[in-house]
Amino acid sequence: MEPRSAVAAGRAFPYTARTTCYIEIHRDGRVTHGTDRATYERAVAGESRLYAVWPGNWSSDLFMIDDLDEYAKAHGIKHDVQRTGLADHVHRVRWTESDGDQNPRSPYVDVEVVLDCGCTIESLGVFAAQMREQKGWAVATSVGWSRCSGPEGTTYSLRVRRKSLAA
Ligand SMILES: [Zn+2]
Structure with missing residues (x-):
C-alpha cells in the first residue's frame, strides 16, 4: 500500500486526534510510536x-508525514500562533481574583484574565507554559477553564496556584 500525503490532506489532517497513530520507522528498521521532540528531530x-x-x-489510510513543520506545530514542538492564538512574546496580562466564592483552603485561586496584547487563548497548555516563564504562574491545565466575550473584550477564567501568584 502506498502511503498518502498528509500535506495533500491539508488542514483537515488530524495531527493530534487521539485516534491518529504514529509510526516512526528508524533507519535500522526499528518501529516506534512516539510524537516527542526527539521523534521530530530524527525525522528532520x-x-x-x-x-x-x-x-x-x-478502512484506515496510511499517511506519510511529509510536512514536518506542520507536525511540529500541531504537537507544540514548534510555536504556532495560528493554532494557539498566542504570539511568541511577553503578553500584556490584566488579571484580578474572581468575585464569588473562593475556597481559602484551596491551593488554587480563580482568576479573571484579560490579554491586552490582542492574543487569544486557544491552547491552555501553551498559555500555561508561557505564563510560567513570564510571570512564574502555575496555571492549572487539568481543570475546566472558560472564556467570556463581551464589549470590553474577552475575559478568561483560569485557576492559578495561589503561591505562584504571590511570587
Ligand atoms: Zn500576547
Whole structure:
C-alpha cells in the first residue's frame, strides 16, 4: 500500500486526534510510536521516516508525514500562533481574583484574565507554559477553564496556584 500525503490532506489532517497513530520507522528498521521532540528531530535529520494511520470508517489510510513543520506545530514542538492564538512574546496580562466564592483552603485561586496584547487563548497548555516563564504562574491545565466575550473584550477564567501568584 502506498502511503498518502498528509500535506495533500491539508488542514483537515488530524495531527493530534487521539485516534491518529504514529509510526516512526528508524533507519535500522526499528518501529516506534512516539510524537516527542526527539521523534521530530530524527525525522528532520533523515534518521527516520514518520507515518501516521488515520482510521476511517471503513478502512484506515496510511499517511506519510511529509510536512514536518506542520507536525511540529500541531504537537507544540514548534510555536504556532495560528493554532494557539498566542504570539511568541511577553503578553500584556490584566488579571484580578474572581468575585464569588473562593475556597481559602484551596491551593488554587480563580482568576479573571484579560490579554491586552490582542492574543487569544486557544491552547491552555501553551498559555500555561508561557505564563510560567513570564510571570512564574502555575496555571492549572487539568481543570475546566472558560472564556467570556463581551464589549470590553474577552475575559478568561483560569485557576492559578495561589503561591505562584504571590511570587
Ligand atoms: Zn500576547
